[in-house]
Amino acid sequence: MKRIWTLCAALLSVVSMASAQAPAAAPAPKMTCCSRPTAGANATEAFAMLATNEDFSGGHDAPLPYSYEGLGETIEFKTTDGQTAKAFEIKSNVRSDKYLFVIHEWWGLNDYIRKEAATYAKELKGVNIIALDLYDGQVATTADEAGKLMQAVKNERAEAIIKGVLLYAGPNAKVSSVGWCFGGGWSLQTALLAGPKAVGCVMYYGMPEKDVAKLKTLNTDVLGIFATQDKWINQEVVGQFRKDMAVAKKKVTVVNYDADHAFANPSNPKYSKEFAAQAHTLVVDYLRKNFKLKG
Incomplete structure (x- = not known):
């Protein structure tokens, strides 16, 4: 019996030493609202990492079937990486150098976004509306597909597409942008890329830029629409954005609603018709002011 115990102890010792020397298995990636992105990751990359989180993906129900039939056409333009891209455009009835770039959420440029573009076209007379396609023609119908895209x-x-559409708009263009979720973060990036052409920027619960040096280059103020129940773009993230904009000496107007992420999306289970309508009114008033529209 004593020999058996001695042998067991020896085996346990060998196993313990092997475990100590072997590298620990990497835990499965898990993003939380406060997770830090990998070194070198920027704001848009950090937001894309949320797609690995089941809670985030599970909070987005697939859009209900909808088909847009109205004004507008698909355009194609050259991008700065030597390729081409497509977008959905509703031109102003009068010649205008004013452009609103509408940037889709994580589903892609679907008919819901075309409908939003049409709504802005009706409310912003004298403004050309272009809904960008950062997925190069791909559209998701499930949360799994959307996360992968x-x-x-x-x-x-994405930057080449945005730079390309800025060139399409022309050297005298006055550009504002609006986007939701994935598109909210890219709306801010669009304003940064637009440089002196930027006259407005609206971001709905999107990931803010965290590089203060970049924020200092903004040529416009920013209207941020956020949700206090949002676990991802939470109040800590929003608070830091306010601080960063203050350091950059840029103006940001933050409007919080007692709602959850994607509350302005009619196909989302957390949709709030009341808050979505209130936010939309604020956005249209902001854009009209920044575009200096009359009437």
Whole structure:
């Protein structure tokens, strides 16, 4: 019996030493609202990482079937990476150098976004509306598909598309942008890329830029629409954005609603018709003021 115990002890000792020397298994990636992105990750990459979180994906129900039939047409333009991209445009009835870039959420440029573009076209007379497609023609119908598409977006390609549409708008263009969720973060990036052409920026619960040096280059103020129940773009994130904008000496107007992430999306289970309508009115008033529209 004594020999058996001695042998067991020896085996346990060997196993313990092997465990100590072997590298620990990497835990499965888990993003939370406060998780830090990997070194070098920027704001849009950090937001894309949320697609790995089941709670985030599970909070987005698939959009209900909807088909847009109205004004507008698909356009194609050259991008700065030597390729081409497509977008949905509703031109102003009068010649205008004023442009509103509408940036889709994580589903892609679907008919819901075309409908939003049409709504802005009716309310912002004298403004050209262009709904960008940062997914290069791909549209998701399930949360799993949307997460994969959002993660697959390369910053270089998205920026090339935005730079391309800025060139399409022309050298005298006055540009504002609006986007939701994934598109909210890219709305801010669009304002940064637009440089002196930028006259407005609206971001609905999107990831803010965290590089103060970049924020200092903004040529416009920012209207941020956020939700106090949002676990992802939470109040800590929003508070830090306010501080960063203050350091950058740029104006940001933050409007919080007692709602959850994606509350302005009619197909989302957390949709708030009341708050969505209130936010939309604020956004239209902001855009009219920044575009200096009359009437």
